[in-house]
Amino acid sequence: MESKSRRSFLTRVIGGVLGLGFVSTAWPYVRSLFPNVLYEPPQRFKAGPPGNFSEGTTFLEDRRVFIFRKGNTFHAISGVCTHLGCTVKFAPYQKPKKRTVRGLTYEAKGEFHCPCHGSKFYDEGTNFAGPAPRPLSWHPLEISPEDGQLVVDLSKEVSRDYRLVV
Numbered sequence: 499m500e501s502k503s504r505r506s507f508l509t510r511v512i513g514g515v516l517g518l519g520f521v522s523t524a525w526p527y528v529r530s531l532f533p534n535v536l537y538e539p540p541q542r543f544k545a546g547p548p549g550n551f552s553e554g555t556t557f558l559e560d561r562r563v564f565i566f567r568k569g570n571t572f573h574a575i576s577g578v579c580t581h582l583g584c585t586v587k588f589a590p591y592q593k594p595k596k597r598t599v600r601g602l603t604y605e606a607k608g609e610f611h612c613p614c615h616g617s618k619f620y621d622e623g624t625n626f627a628g629p630a631p632r633p634l635s636w637h638p639l640e641i642s643p644e645d646g647q648l649v650v651d652l653s654k655e656v657s658r659d660y661r662l663v664v
């Protein structure tokens with residue numbers, strides 16, 4: 499009688515161990531059926547008709563990009579700090595200042611400041627203070643042939659002399 503209950507106990511222990519082994523072996527396969535997917539908005543998007551943008555700087559907060567308009571000329575600068583990815587803020591000057599960057603003299607309207615670790619960038623994107631290792635990215639713009647809206651492509655970069663004329 500005692501030997502029968504011991505056998506039954508051992509059978510259950512062995513069954514439990516085999517069951518645990520099976521589950522731990524099968525789990526990665528079951529988990530692979532549900533991949534980790536990160537749903538992000540498309541990198542290329544319509545920002546609205548060019549006429550909707552006022553002269554100067556417009557920040558598209560949900561896309562973290564600054565659209566600059568000067569007359570019928572547009573360009574886009576990323577609002578993502580090149581240090582660790584915080585969102586920079588544009589700090590406009592009271593009065594425009596003459597500035598020479600990369601051999602080009604122009605009227606600077608302000609600078610970008612990063613609130614996280616103090617990096618600073620000129621308004622054409624060049625980093626000049628703090629730990630940011632490189633300039634802010636410039637992104638291409640185009641006019642949608644379907645409805646004339648301004649299209650921003652955050653997946654691509656352009657040089658800092660890029661301008662879209664509409």
Ligand code: FES
Nearest residue numbers: 579581582612615
């Ligand atoms: S994330 Fe901008 S300075 Fe660190």
